Amino acid sequence: MDWPIAEVARMSGVTARTLRHYDEVGLLPPARIGANGHRYYEEPQLLRLQQILVLRALGVGLLEVGRILAEQVDEVDALRGHHLRLLAERDRLDALAGTVSRTIADLEQSRKDGSPMTINRPENLFEGIQPSQYQESLSDFPAHAEEVARKVAAMTPQDIEEGQRERTTQMILLADLMAAGHPADAAPVQAQIDTQYQAMAELRPVSAEEYRAVGRSCVDNSAWRSAYEAIAPGLAAYQRDAIEAYATTRLS
Numbered sequence: 026m027d028w029p030i031a032e033v034a035r036m037s038g039v040t041a042r043t044l045r046h047y048d049e050v051g052l053l054p055p056a057r058i059g060a061n062g063h064r065y066y067e068e069p070q071l072l073r074l075q076q077i078l079v080l081r082a083l084g085v086g087l088l089e090v091g092r093i094l095a096e097q098v099d100e101v102d103a104l105r106g107h108h109l110r111l112l113a114e115r116d117r118l119d120a121l122a123g124t125v126s127r128t129i130a131d132l133e134q135s136r137k138d139g140s141p142m143t144i145n146r147p148e149n150l151f152e153g154i155q156p157s158q159y160q161e162s163l164s165d166f167p168a169h170a171e172e173v174a175r176k177v178a179a180m181t182p183q184d185i186e187e188g189q190r191e192r193t194t195q196m197i198l199l200a201d202l203m204a205a206g207h208p209a210d211a212a213p214v215q216a217q218i219d220t221q222y223q224a225m226a227e228l229r230p231v232s233a234e235e236y237r238a239v240g241r242s243c244v245d246n247s248a249w250r251s252a253y254e255a256i257a258p259g260l261a262a263y264q265r266d267a268i269e270a271y272a273t274t275r276l277s
Contacts, residue, residue: 240268
């Protein structure tokens with residue numbers, strides 16, 4: 026049994042345009058193309074689409090999704106791995122939800138006391154910034170900049186926009202933790218830093234010393250510092266200190 030692209034789009038919630046894009050980049054070729062030019066999918070393609078959507082929901086970029094799917098052998102083992110990732114993501118989101126809830130309570134109390142701390146929450150701090158401009162800010166890390174350029178080349182405009190929003194969200198979450206009074210080496214802060222580190226490590230291995238240098242750049246690099254300070258005063262130094270603690274306890 027096979028299903029036309031329109032039916033697959035309806036079942037999965039993915040647009041036909043996205044399915045065609047997955048085909049064009051070699052991520053999800055259809056089982057066959059009919060005489061009418063329409064794409065048709067069978068059960069193996071639907072299972073592969075499920076894996077793609079799980080990985081995308083976990084924030085994995087298309088290039089990395091393709092690598093993961095190319096390296097896997099057994100579908101059951103692959104799904105077990107995806108299941109573990111989902112459970113880990115659930116735990117991370119539960120922890121963040123608890124942190125944000127505590128932050129709300131702390132901020133409400135501080136406002137009653139007459140000393141509110143304001144956190145700017147832009148929808149996308151990096152809106153209008155082209156990937157090339159972001160890569161320029163990585164001039165002190167040429168090897169990483171090269172990997173970023175390679176990844177960006179395989180991304181759609183939608184992927185780039187999603188990545189920009191994710192960076193803004195990460196900065197706001199860190200500002201929430203700072204506002205709640207968590208020290209830079211506290212477990213919730215270190216969990217957030219670990220998420221950031223793992224995203225970097227997906228591109229290439231990052232040593233403890235290089236990650237420390239990235240942390241220092243949050244303060245020393247004027248563009249980076251401005252972005253952090255646009256969210257909340259002191260956030261650049263807080264990120265630097267949190268990275269230093271992470272590199273010392275987890276990477277050294």
